[in-house]
Amino acid sequence: MNHLKRREFITLAAGAGAAVLTGCAAEKTGQALQDHSPAEPVKKRFPIVLSSNENPFGPCPEALEAGTKAVRDSSQLYSREQSDQFSRILTDYYRLGSGEMLLGCGAIELLKIAVDVFCSSRSSPIISEPVYEAMDYYAGLRRISPIRIPASAKDKGHDFQSMLDAAYLHGGLIYVCNPCNPTGSLKNKKELTDFVDQIPPEMIIVVDEAYAEYVGPGFFSCMDLVRSGASNLIVVRTFSKIYGLAGLRVGYCAGNQELIRAMAGHRLWNNINQAGLAAAQASLGNQAWVDKMQRENEATRTYFCSGLDEIGIDYIPAAGSFVLISTGRSWEETHSYLLIKGGIVAGRKIPSLPGHIRISLGSREDMDHVLSVLQDFQSLGDPKNSG
Numbered sequence: 001m002n003h004l005k006r007r008e009f010i011t012l013a014a015g016a017g018a019a020v021l022t023g024c025a026a027e028k029t030g031q032a033l034q035d036h037s038p039a040e041p042v043k044k045r046f047p048i049v050l051s052s053n054e055n056p057f058g059p060c061p062e063a064l065e066a067g068t069k070a071v072r073d074s075s076q077l078y079s080r081e082q083s084d085q086f087s088r089i090l091t092d093y094y095r096l097g098s099g100e101m102l103l104g105c106g107a108i109e110l111l112k113i114a115v116d117v118f119c120s121s122r123s124s125p126i127i128s129e130p131v132y133e134a135m136d137y138y139a140g141l142r143r144i145s146p147i148r149i150p151a152s153a154k155d156k157g158h159d160f161q162s163m164l165d166a167a168y169l170h171g172g173l174i175y176v177c178n179p180c181n182p183t184g185s186l187k188n189k190k191e192l193t194d195f196v197d198q199i200p201p202e203m204i205i206v207v208d209e210a211y212a213e214y215v216g217p218g219f220f221s222c223m224d225l226v227r228s229g230a231s232n233l234i235v236v237r238t239f240s241k242i243y244g245l246a247g248l249r250v251g252y253c254a255g256n257q258e259l260i261r262a263m264a265g266h267r268l269w270n271n272i273n274q275a276g277l278a279a280a281q282a283s284l285g286n287q288a289w290v291d292k293m294q295r296e297n298e299a300t301r302t303y304f305c306s307g308l309d310e311i312g313i314d315y316i317p318a319a320g321s322f323v324l325i326s327t328g329r330s331w332e333e334t335h336s337y338l339l340i341k342g343g344i345v346a347g348r349k350i351p352s353l354p355g356h357i358r359i360s361l362g363s364r365e366d367m368d369h370v371l372s373v374l375q376d377f378q379s380l381g382d383p384k385n386s387g
């Protein structure tokens, strides 16, 4: 395995760290973009941030060009017209009806709005544990306690039967993350259709498909169910992940007209920026890039997982752009070892899965480095005997 040599890395890290400390971060970012050939991952990052599942390749060339042009030509303009236009483009793209699409400042705005509109102290969100933390966080701001359903022991995915039982008991909103962040588990067409069919019509189901495009051609999107008329379903998507536009903040959701109308009034006015709209629209036209990103991600995941096998670290087979690993040591120990010894920022603590840590898939070079640091970590010995 072609692991980055540790000494080389430490020199690189020390230099880059000093640059950050002396306030050259903006300059470095500019440099990284200048050096960025869209066929390769963006280089020269320090620390190596593998905590937010960002696409190491960044956006496709057309998106870079369109976004840059929009900054130049449209920065002075509010984005309402462009936003309405892009909403119509997405509506056509998914063959939806008018009024069934809503754009958000990232998927996160739409998840927050779903909580604001559809949850109350008497109708809590029902969430799997662990799952992406937005519903939990935004419900918490309104002093609403989510109903947490432990992930199934088998694949750490959503336990649909227990979620259904909770839905019948408590009502409210059900949040499904597919593929699931952080476990990477995936539900298939039958599981999803049966589940949606059984949810009482007065309940809302939010299916978050932030990582959908990473699954590849076999993915079943709940967009199909919206299209065929499911009246209580909202599907949330984003340009932040495979499209590499996390910094430009464009997300969207689809659902029946009534649900979308209820949510639309809660958006910030002019919630999407011109550069984001232009870049997202250009990205949508380059399906070949998405396919390439999907294959790259899959190849890197296979490569990383075989490296984990080699050094004897357990992981959950995943469908997204990240892998949840289990080092046998506490999250705190693993997280700080990766950071201090390797300059690697790994994912957040997952209280319901102690000993696990999520690593986003970066470039091959990043993953070689992670494997090399993890191997050193493993060589510290059996955690049970580590005192």
Ligand SMILES: Cc1ncc(COP(=O)(O)O)c(C=O)c1O
Pocket (backbone or CB within 6 Å): 052, 053, 105, 106, 107, 108, 109, 132, 177, 181, 208, 210, 211, 237, 238, 239, 240, 246, 250, 251
């Ligand atoms: C499952 C999931 N949903 C939504 C989001 C938020 O996406 P956005 O950047 O579009 O707000 C994330 C970001 O990490 C995510 O993992």
